């Protein structure tokens with residue numbers, strides 16, 4: 001079941017311009033992130049890469065940071081996010097049908113980290129993929145969470161001659177990493 | 190005065206090639222991409238759910254507003270109920286002054302456009318920055334949005350480069366990704382400089398006090414996140430009762446608006462959230478303004494109430510044959526197209542508002558695509574009627590509708606005279622002919638016209654044995670003006686085919702014009718008279734069916750007469766009896782043919798089918814004629830692109846707005862030509878005249894035919 005939902009999620013999210021990966025656990029996620037960041041560093045040779053990482057239940061137990069030349073911030077994120085190139089955060093649920101990440105973004109840092117940098121990496125538990133929005137609503141309390149965000153692909157516009165262009169106000173690139181197991185607690189957040 | 194403005198606006202729009210090209214390309218691709226987005230979704234089922242939840246909300250508007258207020262206040266929001274645009278503007282300006290706000294960032298809000306909020310705030314010395322890319326472009330250009338979803342669709346990338354170059358004082362090329370980057374850099378600073386953010390909302394959930402905001406660019410997220418004060422301006426029609434309603438709207442809105450399964454960012458807000466001020470985290474100040482601006486007035490009207498269902502997806506603009514030609518600015522205010530015609534009428538009462546209801550050709554396409562099933566054509570017609578009632582008909586209109594059309598003998602006498610002259614009216618008579626039935630109104634240079642027949646069908650039927658042997662069933666043929674007087678041969682074909690399938694046909698001579706020209710001009714009284722005459726003639730005939738081969742007439746017989754004569758003790762019952770017997774010719778033939786369907790060799794002409802507006806959308810017939818033409822007439826069907834695009838006929842529209850009618854026809858003709866068919870078939874004599882005349886004028890070797898003609902031809906071939 002999980003595999004099917006994951007496949008559906010991947011197809012839908014990639015259909016709207018996200019890149020989707022699946023890893024076994026937080027350690028593998030770390031490896032993957034390190035690879036992505038290094039790749040990014042090689043593109044940004046002119047300055048040091050700045051990364052803001054809002055840890056959540058999936059990644060808070062990680063003992064090491066990605067080994068890159070740039071700086072990874074885990075504190076003062078709303079201040080750092082303004083200059084950062086990459087923002088890393090976690091989603092609470094994912095919706096297979098539309099390729100969406102659902103995130104309780106009441107915490108202001110989460111909003112800054114997912115919106116301001118041009119590359120956004122979002123981790124979500126593979127077990128937290130649900131079929132559709134109705135199911136997501138049933139699992140959350142959409143009438144109680146002060147700021148609930150549904151993110152589907154990178155920021156986009158078609159306002160000039162209807163030409164699809166990514167990254168207008170929010171991130172231009174969105175990578176989603178589905179993590180099968182591990183972290184500080186199991187099941188969805 | 191207003192009329193001249195409208196004509197001038199149309200001219201300007203038509204002269205703008207960039208606009209025409211952009212809208213044309215968009216309209217063509219929209220239908221296909223929207224269909225793709227709806228794959229696997231039951232659109233009609235979904236829209237029923239939306240209708241139900243929106244109608245419930247409209248019915249309980251006040252109750253929901255109170256509940257929303259209570260719940261949102263529980264979350265810590267400050268809710269302000271504003272009746273007038275002025276109250277909204279003053280509230281925001283006062284708040285800004287009290288909090289020392291100098292700069293405001295805004296994400297797109299049609300409600301704020303509706304009340305011209307930016308101008309007002311600018312007058313108070315406050316800097317307002319639109320952050321939606323399209324809105325920002327429009328703001329820099331000092332223009333109005335021309336589309337609800339894509340405000341700057343009328344501008345080219347070169348024009349945008351020009352506008353941005355001025356703003357950033359740097360020569361920019363028209364490279365779109367580069368222009369988008371410029372906007373990103375420019376606007377980023379303002380989110381942090383602004384002390385207030387203003388957003389709209391797409392949904393307001395009463396039971397929880399939740400706001401739902403959707404954007405693709407992510408700007409609303411920033412506007413709602415960064416500045417310390419968030420003001421959400423929400424039209425009352427955004428209220429829904431419960432959280433369960435939200436996924437339904439979110440299923441339809443992105444698919445209909447931008448052909449996406451879901452918009453990139455959907456944000457649900459329940460009360461103030463933390464924000465950063467001078468490096469410190471503190472709670473935001475959240476103000477929600479529930480704006481009425483005549484929405485409750487709308488709610489009190491049984492018909493216009495339905496406009497409150499609107500979710501502002503703009504599909505009614507995208508599919509409108511008139512909008513695609515002229516764009517949004519012709520509509521005079523911020524809301525354009527079919528829905529714009531209605532909203533402007535309620536939300537704005539400026540005297541020089543152009544008389545935009547006149548632009549509608551009543552093709553019904555807007556309603557077909559509307560995810561809230563809003564009867565826009567019916568509403569626009571109502572506005573037209575109200576105008577005719579308030580302003581009265583002109584002398585000439587009175588003379589024609591009441592003096593000629595509503596008087597059958599005089600009308601038919603006049604037609605006889607005209608048939609002798611063969612070129613009945615000169616161009617100087619234009620105001621006169623524009624109000625006559627379809628074919629007399631069709632005087633334009635771009636299209637050949639059928640001449641008025643020497644002998645109308647009503648005289649031919651006397652000499653023709655219309656009852657061959659003993660028949661199982663009897664039908665009265667209601668010909669309508671066009672078949673009766675311009676295409677009597679087509680009428681004979683109808684009779685021949687019905688006879689073949691065992692139906693005796695009678696022609697009640699008391700029948701007259703169905704009244705459509707009067708209806709679409711808002712001349713209700715004349716329409717009532719014609720309804721009565723027709724009902725009288727048809728009710729007397731002792732028949733099983735009343736057959737029509739014209740969808741405009743069929744709709745009149747089936748629906749309009751019943752409405753027009755409702756409450757009239759003498760005619761109400763009779764009109765219902767008549768309506769119950771009315772059958773479309775092709776639909777009836779399909780039923781009568783039964784097993785014969787599919788037994789003919791498919792060696793007939795290569796044919797493409799034009800879906801006439803009223804045939805497809807008012808009567809729901811689109812598959813049936815295709816089946817009859819292929820399986821009974823043996824034609825080989827090749828579909829054209831845009832088979833259901835209007836041909837631009839719309840009765841007197843051809844005379845009132847030839848500058849619009851003709852390009853609509855041109856578009857149709859090019860679709861027909863591209864299909865490679867030898868024959869284009871249709872089930873409406875009005876379309877037959879428009880398309881047949883157009884093909885003839887262009888010298889194209891394609892024949893336009895009514896389904897009845899093709900069936901009769903096939904039968905004759907069979908007998909040979």
Ligand code: SF4
Pocket residue numbers: 505508509510511512526527548549550551552553554555556565566
């Ligand atoms: S009926 Fe046709 S012309 Fe009139 S508003 Fe709707 S789509 Fe446009």
Ligand code: SF4
Pocket residue numbers: 498499500501502503504505506528555558559560561562563
């Ligand atoms: S009237 Fe219907 S189609 Fe037009 S914007 Fe409103 S919901 Fe969309």
